[in-house]
Amino acid sequence: MKVVTVVGARPQFIKASVVSAALAEAGCREVLVHTGQHYDANMSDVFFEELGIPRPAYQLGVGSGTHGRQTGEMLIKIEDVILEEKPRIVLVYGDTNSTLAGALAASKMHIPVAHVEAGLRSYNRRMPEEQNRVLTDHISRWLFCPTQTAVENLKKEGLTRGVCRSGDVMLDSVLHFLEVAKELPGKSDIFDTLGIIPGEYRLATLHRAETTECGLSAIRQIFAAFEQLPEKVVLPIHPRTRALAQEAIAEGGFDNILLIDPVGYLEMLLLTSSAKQVLTDSGGLQKEAWFLHVPCVTLRGETEWVETLRGGWNVLAKLETEDIVQKALSTVPDESVRAEAPFGDGHAAQAIARELTQGEISF
Numbered sequence: 001m002k003v004v005t006v007v008g009a010r011p012q013f014i015k016a017s018v019v020s021a022a023l024a025e026a027g028c029r030e031v032l033v034h035t036g037q038h039y040d041a042n043m044s045d046v047f048f049e050e051l052g053i054p055r056p057a058y059q060l061g062v063g064s065g066t067h068g069r070q071t072g073e074m075l076i077k078i079e080d081v082i083l084e085e086k087p088r089i090v091l092v093y094g095d096t097n098s099t100l101a102g103a104l105a106a107s108k109m110h111i112p113v114a115h116v117e118a119g120l121r122s123y124n125r126r127m128p129e130e131q132n133r134v135l136t137d138h139i140s141r142w143l144f145c146p147t148q149t150a151v152e153n154l155k156k157e158g159l160t161r162g163v164c165r166s167g168d169v170m171l172d173s174v175l176h177f178l179e180v181a182k183e184l185p186g187k188s189d190i191f192d193t194l195g196i197i198p199g200e201y202r203l204a205t206l207h208r209a210e211t212t213e214c215g216l217s218a219i220r221q222i223f224a225a226f227e228q229l230p231e232k233v234v235l236p237i238h239p240r241t242r243a244l245a246q247e248a249i250a251e252g253g254f255d256n257i258l259l260i261d262p263v264g265y266l267e268m269l270l271l272t273s274s275a276k277q278v279l280t281d282s283g284g285l286q287k288e289a290w291f292l293h294v295p296c297v298t299l300r301g302e303t304e305w306v307e308t309l310r311g312g313w314n315v316l317a318k319l320e321t322e323d324i325v326q327k328a329l330s331t332v333p334d335e336s337v338r339a340e341a342p343f344g345d346g347h348a349a350q351a352i353a354r355e356l357t358q359g360e361i362s363f
């Protein structure tokens with residue numbers, strides 16, 4: 001059975017790493033298409049090298065640009081790939097423009113779409129991701145949900161056919177690659193290089209359009225909060241936010257922030273698992289904080305990953321200095337909620353591969 005998989009952004013490489021391995025084990029022939037949405041070496045190549053993801057058979061080279069241009073160019077090029085490859089299934093992940101372009105191209109050509117991370121909702125239609133995920137879910141044949149909440153969200157929209165609660169593939173990848181990272185020779189180099197001590201720093205990331213659209217004023221509010229925290233804040237900066245962050249730092253007064261380039265996934269897992277706290281607007285990192293028992297402050301008005309809010313492990317903060325400081329200093333997570341396993345058992349990738357190869361959903 002031939003599957004065309006469309007990826008393009010950092011979190012998709014991480015998710016694909018575990019699913020691609022499971023598909024290969026299940027005897028699928030996978031043709032990997034990289035849209036080029038993320039293209040810097042530290043946003044793309046590093047993940048293929050570290051995580052053993054097969055080299056993409058197609059590199060479409062569609063990076064940057066407005067939403068319409070980016071999605072449109074991807075759509076045209078993915079259509080050509082599908083015509084050439086004639087796959088049985090097109091597989092997409094998450095909620096980026098690459099996700100929507102892959103799903104739309106396939107759906108228009110009557111190729112069934114499998115959507116991994118289906119059913120997530122923020123109920124904020126201003127987010128490009130919310131538009132991408134709603135549209136993708138409604139044209140997908142397989143809806144692989146990471147959580148029961150996602151299943152319920154789909155039900156509210158009348159989507160019940162093809163829905164499978166697979167668990168979260170990011171839990172699979174954390175469990176697998178944290179062990180790999182710990183075995184790395186010189187694994188503590190990252191801490192020495194950065195001059196930080198495990199357990200004695202906070203880790204932050206910032207890249208949401210909602211955050212950067214507010215411009216320098218929002219970044220200043222966030223940085224002013226980081227400045228008031230007792231431990232150093234390590235901030236591997238996404239290229240979308242780099243210029244704003246550098247401008248804020250150049251203004252001076254933000255000595256508590258350690259601004260660094262994006263790191264590979266293995267280093268990121270080491271940094272996350274040893275952090276005192278995570279502060280982020282990232283979807284993936286909120287969950288990783290939960291998986292690794294690290295308290296999280298989410299710098300957004302809402303979260304799709306509502307399970308992480310249980311027991312105070314994740315709290316939402318407005319993009320205002322005072323609110324961020326107050327939330328960051330007052331989180332006392334409740335250990336008793338950890339008995340629950342809302343994201344599955346760490347074998348989501350195998351469940352997805354099994355469903356695609358032997359499941360009962362008809363073509």
Ligand code: UD1
Nearest residue numbers: 009010037038039040043064065095096097128129239240
């Ligand atoms: C995209 C996704 C977002 C996801 C994020 C993961 C959409 C609409 N957004 O956001 O859901 O959370 O990826 O990281 O699909 N850039 C570079 N080098 C790169 C990549 C990006 O310089 O390798 C810069 C460019 O200026 C680019 C900007 O970042 O225009 C934004 O990149 P883009 O892929 O459009 O959106 P992300 O913010 O990365």
Ligand code: UDP
Nearest residue numbers: 010011236262263264265268282283284285
């Ligand atoms: N990540 C990484 N290096 C970094 C920052 C993040 O490997 O410098 C990983 C992080 O651990 C998580 C994923 O990238 O697995 C999250 O991606 P991102 O925040 O870009 O997107 P989102 O999850 O919000 O869509």
